[in-house]
Amino acid sequence: GRALRMSGTNVDITERKRAEYALRRFNEELEQRVAARTAELRAGEARLRQVIDAIPHPVFAKDRDGRYLLCNRANAEFFACDAERVIGRTPAELGLDAQSARHIAQGDERVWTSGDEFHAPEQVMTDGSGRRRVFSVARIPLSWGGSGRDAVLGVAIDITALKETENALREARGQLQALLDVMPNGILLHSAQRVEYANRAALRMLGLQDLQALAGRSILEFLDAAGREQAAQRIARLLREGGEVPWQEFRLARLDGSLLDFEACGVAIRERGEPRVLSVYRDITERKQAEDRVRSERAFLQKILDNLPDAVYVSDLEERLILANRVYAELHGRSVADVVGLRHTDIIADPERLAFVRSKDAEALANPAPIPSYELSLPSAEGEMRWLLVGKVALRDDAGRPTHLLAVAADVSAQKRAEEALRDSERRLRELIDLLPIVVLVKDRHARYLLTNRLNAEILGLAPESMVGKTSLESGWRPEDGALVDSADAAARASGVPQVIPEFLVTDAAGRRRVFRNTRIPFRYSSEHPDAVLGVAVEITGLKQAEAQLRGMNEELEKRVQERTASLQGALRELESFSYSVSHDLRAPARAAAGFSRIVIDDYAAQLPEEGRRLLARVSKAGEA
Numbered sequence: 001g002r003a004l005r006m007s008g009t010n011v012d013i014t015e016r017k018r019a020e021y022a023l024r025r026f027n028e029e030l031e032q033r034v035a036a037r038t039a040e041l042r043a044g045e046a047r048l049r050q051v052i053d054a055i056p057h058p059v060f061a062k063d064r065d066g067r068y069l070l071c072n073r074a075n076a077e078f079f080a081c082d083a084e085r086v087i088g089r090t091p092a093e094l095g096l097d098a099q100s101a102r103h104i105a106q107g108d109e110r111v112w113t114s115g116d117e118f119h120a121p122e123q124v125m126t127d128g129s130g131r132r133r134v135f136s137v138a139r140i141p142l143s144w145g146g147s148g149r150d151a152v153l154g155v156a157i158d159i160t161a162l163k164e165t166e167n168a169l170r171e172a173r174g175q176l177q178a179l180l181d182v183m184p185n186g187i188l189l190h191s192a193q194r195v196e197y198a199n200r201a202a203l204r205m206l207g208l209q210d211l212q213a214l215a216g217r218s219i220l221e222f223l224d225a226a227g228r229e230q231a232a233q234r235i236a237r238l239l240r241e242g243g244e245v246p247w248q249e250f251r252l253a254r255l256d257g258s259l260l261d262f263e264a265c266g267v268a269i270r271e272r273g274e275p276r277v278l279s280v281y282r283d284i285t286e287r288k289q290a291e292d293r294v295r296s297e298r299a300f301l302q303k304i305l306d307n308l309p310d311a312v313y314v315s316d317l318e319e320r321l322i323l324a325n326r327v328y329a330e331l332h333g334r335s336v337a338d339v340v341g342l343r344h345t346d347i348i349a350d351p352e353r354l355a356f357v358r359s360k361d362a363e364a365l366a367n368p369a370p371i372p373s374y375e376l377s378l379p380s381a382e383g384e385m386r387w388l389l390v391g392k393v394a395l396r397d398d399a400g401r402p403t404h405l406l407a408v409a410a411d412v413s414a415q416k417r418a419e420e421a422l423r424d425s426e427r428r429l430r431e432l433i434d435l436l437p438i439v440v441l442v443k444d445r446h447a448r449y450l451l452t453n454r455l456n457a458e459i460l461g462l463a464p465e466s467m468v469g470k471t472s473l474e475s476g477w478r479p480e481d482g483a484l485v486d487s488a489d490a491a492a493r494a495s496g497v498p499q500v501i502p503e504f505l506v507t508d509a510a511g512r513r514r515v516f517r518n519t520r521i522p523f524r525y526s527s528e529h530p531d532a533v534l535g536v537a538v539e540i541t542g543l544k545q546a547e548a549q550l551r552g553m554n555e556e557l558e559k560r561v562q563e564r565t566a567s568l569q570g571a572l573r574e575l576e577s578f579s580y581s582v583s584h585d586l587r588a589p590a591r592a593a594a595g596f597s598r599i600v601i602d603d604y605a606a607q608l609p610e611e612g613r614r615l616l617a618r619v620s621k622a623g624e625a
Helices: 014-054 073-078 098-114 160-182 200-206 225-241 285-306 326-331 351-366 413-435 454-460 479-495 541-607 610-624
Strands: 059-062 068-071 118-126 132-143 149-158 186-190 195-198 244-253 259-271 274-283 311-316 321-324 374-379 385-396 402-411 439-443 449-452 499-507 513-523 532-539
Touching (some): 098 132, 098 149, 160 200, 186 200, 195 200, 326 402, 351 374, 479 513, 541 610
Antiparallel strands (some): 059 068, 059 149, 132 149, 244 259, 311 321, 311 402, 374 385, 439 532
């Protein structure tokens, strides 16, 4: 069984080996190239995948059975899952509702059937989270894997927000239209030539039923000549320069011929890139009528105020006069038109007087009721000092907040001068009664002093002013003295007849006994004290002393007269005795002389002168006595 010999054949395979080696090298290079190409393709696919996933809209590809061959991240998020789970499944298998799945299938079928692209502008679907969304879907046929028309490539753009915005915009436009139609002010959108929009209020103002009646017409056609030119300038300026124009009053003629007052303002806007003027119109016919009534009433009120004897003004919270009457204006040497609009600082130059007025303003604004009247001195335009009695009250709104200040000032200059004259007169009267050497006083019905002069006060060692308001007892009179004069006062007041206390004895502050003749007279001192009593007391102390001396002298004289009388009576008796004797002794001779006188008269009367006869007649008569 052992081999005895071995034989062999040698074949030269060098070329074959070289060929095999070259083939292996080629295969290796080919594999490397394929691997590199494959890597490039995979990198390109990855980049394409990244690009597709970066697209914010769903991108997909499906076969004829509706199964997904391609799905980006946005499409997977629609189904609320990842892309791997989507591949190979239909929308229905991914949980899409039947209606949405049917709409998708119908769109795919349109592409399969027509072989052309198909665009669905609005496709409503419910995503995996249950949210209803609207997509604009575009589909095109696609050859998938070199097999021809065997796939549909689609892109779905989410227009949900756009549709919601459009719906909100439509709703807002409807609300805006409704709002414009219920607005009381007219709204016009105007181009250079015509009105493009008018709300219901504007149409009513123009007397039109609808916008068609305004078609092609300009608002200028309805204005009067003066207003037309002004409005045309305002519209042209807005269209040219933009901006806005303020409120201005106009008058228009409606279709029925009636006139309407209104005011308008405008603003420049752009409509579809073109300049337009948006105007607001406000009917002020009633307001103008009301203003006319207010002006008439204000003129009537001004006429009333101007005929008041007192100065009246109304100021706002900034001290600006908004109303004043003629008396107030003339007080400052101005007209009513000149003072309205001025402030306190424009009228009152003196800082102290201005501060005082402002303090009273603040007091009035802080109090719900009128403040007590106060006196204010102001120089007139002629430089004469005027005195005013001023009352102030705050005018308030419904909430009780002060809005204005009403002031009424009565010119009391004449009264002040009269009061000053009265004070001077009272001072002079006071000085006069203080200089009188008699007691003068006035008491009220309660026996309290209203007035007393210096002499009465000096008796008690007091000052006159300290006795005012006190009774006699409170002033220091003895109770019995006070009771005596109070009783006389009451009797004078009750009877209306003066009462006299002939001798009123008092002891003064120096201890001297003094006597007065006191008279109490009913007296109207003032309207407040119509039943006062005037007391006048004349001191008769010296008189009483003189009377006492006179009584002593009279008594002494009487004693002397009696003594002298007794002496004279004795002498008289002696004289009578002597006279009797003498008369008896002389009677016979006297008779004889009388007889002779009669004889002479009887016998010689014719021869005697008249004087002789008279003398003889006297002798004869004496002798007969």
